[in-house]
Amino acid sequence: MLRGSQVLIFSENKQKVLLVRRNDYPIWTLPGGRKEPGENYQKTAIRETKEETGLNVKLIKYLGKYHRAWYMRTDSVTAVFIGRKISGQLTLNDEASALKYWPVNKLPLNMLPYLRKRINDGLASLG
Numbered sequence: 024m025l026r027g028s029q030v031l032i033f034s035e036n037k038q039k040v041l042l043v044r045r046n047d048y049p050i051w052t053l054p055g056g057r058k059e060p061g062e063n064y065q066k067t068a069i070r071e072t073k074e075e076t077g078l079n080v081k082l083i084k085y086l087g088k089y090h091r092a093w094y095m096r097t098d099s100v101t102a103v104f105i106g107r108k109i110s111g112q113l114t115l116n117d118e119a120s121a122l123k124y125w126p127v128n129k130l131p132l133n134m135l136p137y138l139r140k141r142i143n144d145g146l147a148s149l150g
Contacts, residue, residue: 025099028068029055030080030106031145034124040142042131043075044121051125051134053141054078055101064102072106076122077114080106086145091137103141105149 031053032041042051056071058064065082072080084105091099113122125131127142 025057026064026101027055027057027099028064028071028102028104029053029141030068030072030082030104031086031142032072032076032078032080032106032108033127033145033149037127037146037149039124039126040130040145041076042123042125042134043119044123046118046120049133051123051131053103053138065104068102068104068106073111075116075118076111077116078108078111081109082106084148086141086148089137089141103145105145 029052033039041054043054044051054072054075055068056075058067062070068082069080072078082104086103086105089101089103115122127146130139130142
């Protein structure tokens, strides 16, 4: 089973969310990735966000674990958090070809559909 974490980073007015355009597939996604051995979901979320965006984040809310089938062979479990930038600057790296705050009501078409639910769940949890 694949296990990982993702982080929702909203603009201050909650009108935009930070997305990462991957280098290996031409899709937009949330910052995040796979857990490393001995790592908990929170550490994965913080590490992956730093690696993919250049931002240091504080996790302010645990949204939940999301399950999905992965190519019909194995399941994946992703812990999703809401984070807030505490330092750093958006910086491209070898995993990302672009970083952008997208309006939550105009998300890119080349984004996996299940991410929209995670974004909407995050907004709803913030009130």
